[in-house]
Amino acid sequence: MTKITLPRRDFLAIASAAFAASALPRAARAQGAQGFGPITAASDLAATFAKAIAAVDAGSVAVVDVRVEPGYTAAMTAAMTRKSE
Numbered sequence: 001m002t003k004i005t006l007p008r009r010d011f012l013a014i015a016s017a018a019f020a021a022s023a024l025p026r027a028a029r030a031q032g033a034q035g036f037g038p039i040t041a042a043s044d045l046a047a048t049f050a051k052a053i054a055a056v057d058a059g060s061v062a063v064v065d066v067r068v069e070p071g072y073t074a075a076m077t078a079a080m081t082r083k084s085e
Contacts (some may be wrong), residue, residue, distance in 0.1 A: 025037050
């Protein structure tokens with residue numbers, strides 16, 4: 001799992017596994033925002049978020065489409081289903 005620390009609190013990232021590929025950034029651009037993605041590799045997140053934050057700092061609205069795998073890892077499932085003693 002990759003942990004990304006965002007430098008700002010007014011920056012919102014929404015992860016979606018269901019929206020059609022590249023439709024979200026295209027829809028954002030059609031409304032005058034800057035659209036980024038779809039991002040499918042964790043290694044691309046930091047650079048893309050930096051570009052999106054720069055766009056917001058310049059006065060634009062930015063939408064970042066991040067693709068995530070559905071479901072939980074085995075470790076997460078085990079932690080959620082662990083019985084208390």
